[in-house]
Amino acid sequence: MSEDGAAALGTGSNSGRDVESPNGIGTETKAGFEVTPWSVEGEVDYERLIREFGTSSLDGNLLERLRRVLGEDHFLLRRGIFFSHRDLDLALDDVESGRGVFLYTGRGPSGPMHVGHIIPFYFTKWLQDKLGTNVYIQLTDDEKFLERRRGLSLEDTRKWSYENALDIIAAGFDPERTFIVQDTEYMGNMYPLVIRIASKLTFNTVKAVFGFTGETNIGMAFYPAVQIAPTMFERRRCLIPAAIDQDPYWRIQRDIAEDLGFHKTAAIHSKFVPPLTGPAGKMSASSPEGAIYLTDDPATVRRKVMKYAFSGGQPTVELHRRYGGNPDVDVAFQWLYMFFEPDDSRMEKIRQDYISGALLSGELKEMLVDRLNSFLEAHREARERAKETYHLFVHDGALAKDMLSKRHGI
Amino acid sequence: MSEDGAAALGTGSNSGRDVESPNGIGTETKAGFEVTPWSVEGEVDYERLIREFGTSSLDGNLLERLRRVLGEDHFLLRRGIFFSHRDLDLALDDVESGRGVFLYTGRGPSGPMHVGHIIPFYFTKWLQDKLGTNVYIQLTDDEKFLERRRGLSLEDTRKWSYENALDIIAAGFDPERTFIVQDTEYMGNMYPLVIRIASKLTFNTVKAVFGFTGETNIGMAFYPAVQIAPTMFERRRCLIPAAIDQDPYWRIQRDIAEDLGFHKTAAIHSKFVPPLTGPAGKMSASSPEGAIYLTDDPATVRRKVMKYAFSGGQPTVELHRRYGGNPDVDVAFQWLYMFFEPDDSRMEKIRQDYISGALLSGELKEMLVDRLNSFLEAHREARERAKETYHLFVHDGALAKDMLSKRHGI
Numbered sequence: 001m002s003e004d005g006a007a008a009l010g011t012g013s014n015s016g017r018d019v020e021s022p023n024g025i026g027t028e029t030k031a032g033f034e035v036t037p038w039s040v041e042g043e044v045d046y047e048r049l050i051r052e053f054g055t056s057s058l059d060g061n062l063l064e065r066l067r068r069v070l071g072e073d074h075f076l077l078r079r080g081i082f083f084s085h086r087d088l089d090l091a092l093d094d095v096e097s098g099r100g101v102f103l104y105t106g107r108g109p110s111g112p113m114h115v116g117h118i119i120p121f122y123f124t125k126w127l128q129d130k131l132g133t134n135v136y137i138q139l140t141d142d143e144k145f146l147e148r149r150r151g152l153s154l155e156d157t158r159k160w161s162y163e164n165a166l167d168i169i170a171a172g173f174d175p176e177r178t179f180i181v182q183d184t185e186y187m188g189n190m191y192p193l194v195i196r197i198a199s200k201l202t203f204n205t206v207k208a209v210f211g212f213t214g215e216t217n218i219g220m221a222f223y224p225a226v227q228i229a230p231t232m233f234e235r236r237r238c239l240i241p242a243a244i245d246q247d248p249y250w251r252i253q254r255d256i257a258e259d260l261g262f263h264k265t266a267a268i269h270s271k272f273v274p275p276l277t278g279p280a281g282k283m284s285a286s287s288p289e290g291a292i293y294l295t296d297d298p299a300t301v302r303r304k305v306m307k308y309a310f311s312g313g314q315p316t317v318e319l320h321r322r323y324g325g326n327p328d329v330d331v332a333f334q335w336l337y338m339f340f341e342p343d344d345s346r347m348e349k350i351r352q353d354y355i356s357g358a359l360l361s362g363e364l365k366e367m368l369v370d371r372l373n374s375f376l377e378a379h380r381e382a383r384e385r386a387k388e389t390y391h392l393f394v395h396d397g398a399l400a401k402d403m404l405s406k407r408h409g410i
Numbered sequence: 411m412s413e414d415g416a417a418a419l420g421t422g423s424n425s426g427r428d429v430e431s432p433n434g435i436g437t438e439t440k441a442g443f444e445v446t447p448w449s450v451e452g453e454v455d456y457e458r459l460i461r462e463f464g465t466s467s468l469d470g471n472l473l474e475r476l477r478r479v480l481g482e483d484h485f486l487l488r489r490g491i492f493f494s495h496r497d498l499d500l501a502l503d504d505v506e507s508g509r510g511v512f513l514y515t516g517r518g519p520s521g522p523m524h525v526g527h528i529i530p531f532y533f534t535k536w537l538q539d540k541l542g543t544n545v546y547i548q549l550t551d552d553e554k555f556l557e558r559r560r561g562l563s564l565e566d567t568r569k570w571s572y573e574n575a576l577d578i579i580a581a582g583f584d585p586e587r588t589f590i591v592q593d594t595e596y597m598g599n600m601y602p603l604v605i606r607i608a609s610k611l612t613f614n615t616v617k618a619v620f621g622f623t624g625e626t627n628i629g630m631a632f633y634p635a636v637q638i639a640p641t642m643f644e645r646r647r648c649l650i651p652a653a654i655d656q657d658p659y660w661r662i663q664r665d666i667a668e669d670l671g672f673h674k675t676a677a678i679h680s681k682f683v684p685p686l687t688g689p690a691g692k693m694s695a696s697s698p699e700g701a702i703y704l705t706d707d708p709a710t711v712r713r714k715v716m717k718y719a720f721s722g723g724q725p726t727v728e729l730h731r732r733y734g735g736n737p738d739v740d741v742a743f744q745w746l747y748m749f750f751e752p753d754d755s756r757m758e759k760i761r762q763d764y765i766s767g768a769l770l771s772g773e774l775k776e777m778l779v780d781r782l783n784s785f786l787e788a789h790r791e792a793r794e795r796a797k798e799t800y801h802l803f804v805h806d807g808a809l810a811k812d813m814l815s816k817r818h819g820i
Contacts, residue, residue: 142605154602154819184605184820188598192564195552195594198629203613206628218616219608222632409564410594 313361723771
């Protein structure tokens with residue numbers, strides 16, 4: 001799982017540059033963007049990503065059906081932040097027929113979480129509420145140690161697993177129906193399943209899909225089997241809400257799942273939250289000026305947004321009043337649209353005012369600062385409470401107890 | 411671990427023929443023999459193996475010192491069945507200084523064990539008695555499933571783990587100081603250590619050492635880290651009694667151990683027990699006519715030895731009485747020498763009588779049948795008792811309890 005609510009794969013000697021994508025999994029591009037499970041660079045053409053990854057658009061009748069089955073709309077769906085899927089139609093069949101589905105997502109615990117990281121978890125929690133399903137959240141402390149990209153020790157990634165778990169729990173998951181799968185803690189229960197998966201994947205496959213080389217360590221070469229395992233925690237269909245950069249794992253899962261007696265996983269893919277510093281790519285914890293951490297205090301949030309948020313406004317107030325701003329490249333606008341202003345009519349008014357020039361870039365940024373700080377204050381309170389409920393998600397909740405008594409793959 | 415008391419590595423698509431040995435680990439040979447962790451073919455030149463593997467001869471002063479430290483001789487040492495080593499001198503330093511060592515060996519649970527499989531375990535048990543040390547015995551049920559050579563299911567390899575454990579326990583190990591490490595059972599306790607090891611080994615390394623290819627599955631690519639892990643179960647030096655075909659694992663262990671804060675492992679290497687059918691190679695469970703299983707009844711043992719044991723005798727009694735037999739190629743003689751006739755003076759008389767022609771080939775075979783059946787009767791009684799003590803080796807003995815409370819690598 002990546003630091004962005006999903007896996008960031010890679011090896012010590014690999015940069016995203018070394019990626020091969022002979023299977024059309026992963027895309028290295030002339031058009032100025034690149035999406036792999038461990039990096040997103042440039043301005044992403046999401047329609048092209050759908051074609052190259054071989055996924056399907058989430059729109060029209062299917063989107064309508066999703067809303068109907070869930071019994072409620074969500075602005076992340078309405079606004080196309082979740083824009084692509086695999087087999088969501090089959091997952092909805094399973095929901096409607098009573099067979100049911102389960103949800104799975106995760107996080108690579110490589111450091112503190114920023115606001116981009118937490119969005120898919122709030123959405124997943126909403127899905128859990130609507131579907132009443134189990135949720136499995138994988139914390140890939142093994143991967144983040146093995147990838148050797150940040151020089152993290154296993155002690156580091158285990159510490160971040162706990163810290164990140166608190167943020168994830170703060171999103172409001174049901175402690176009786178949610179299990180946090182920390183790989184180095186849960187491997188004993190899932191190793192037989194993991195090696196069944198590993199037996200179906202050759203080094204050539206993971207080399208092609210993830211850009212591994214001969215210098216990749218054998219732990220990383222093995223790791224894809226670990227990330228795939230939770231898709232087979234139940235005999236029902238798994239539905240994965242995650243950023244689209246994780247799709248390569250799900251694609252190879254789908255090649256082998258039925259052979260192993262499980263369902264091909266379904267997935268619902270989100271776009272990337274852009275960094276403060278520019279409208280392209282995705283926010284990264286490794287460029288701190290482009291990220292708002294969940295721990296940033298109000299003054300820090302204000303300073304970062306004011307100083308770094310890429311503006312679509314005009315160079316002067318006079319020019320701005322005359323020509324208006326460009327919301328499509330303005331990061332403050334994008335962040336409001338993508339998560340921090342759920343109200344559509346308010347969002348539409350902001351757009352019109354910005355385009356007309358009535359709303360200045362600084363005023364737009366102040367709106368974002370305000371929303372961010374409200375969100376962060378509530379989140380941090382929930383995070384404090386999570387320290388008291390953490391044990392339910394790993395040991396003592398109903399699902400956790402059930403999972404700790406299971407041996408998957410035996 | 412191989413089916414021969416040590417690891418037989420390989421992958422579905424690999425035969426021994428595909429082996430590369432660019433590092434001089436493993437030897438593919440013009441001189442008519444080949445030794446890899448998963449196959450031994452041809453007549454082995456052990457002196458050459460020592461040169462090519464880069465190990466040291468076990469003879470002269472060191473052998474003398476080993477006997478002195480252990481306080482007793484063993485015919486497998488005296489007769490050069492254990493013929494090679496790594497750092498045995500340092501292991502003896504550790505024994506004499508009081509730092510101590512621990513013992514580690516294992517078995518690939520791919521089917522029933524034959525008499526060749528069990529010999530190293532009887533020797534390891536003797537070492538345990540003399541040294542008073544802990545012994546770890548790995549049952550590589552993951553590897554034997556992952557290698558896909560025999561089409562074994564994980565259910566099969568887990569079943570054979572139990573069956574083989576009974577035979578191993580029958581060798582007489584101390585239940586308070588011996589822990590049976592069945593990989594799919596113990597992985598939860600050792601995964602953090604395993605990934606620390608994996609992080610130090612590239613795919614190129616395991617490809618070169620074990621002959622893996624791009625078609626090797628990622629479970630097998632990862633597996634060397636699993637076999638290395640028990641060498642780091644204690645902060646003391648590990649001493650491994652095993653057939654020399656397993657040495658490639660120990661060689662890579664020695665390249666990375668100190669980086670991880672552990673000792674380079676020491677090893678003491680045995681020769682291979684030849685199959686009944688010929689003086690070359692090693693006994694294999696996959697050619698049943700060449701193997702005596704621990705479960706073979708007296709009549710079966712007699713029939714197999716009489717029918718299949720490669721003879722060094724002359725074509726007729728008359729010629730035999732005149733020219734005598736050749737003990738160097740006679741498998742009945744070799745088996746008596748290698749394990750079943752510990753008494754040196756009796757062995758020497760057998761040799762002389764066979765060379766002189768006084769002892770006929772059929773009589774020699776009868777002697778082997780007699781020794782084999784006595785051994786097997788005692789072994790099977792011990793194996794029955796092992797069903798009662800098995801739990802001590804995996805759960806309830808002092809060492810087992812201690813090991814189950816440990817998390818290695820955290």
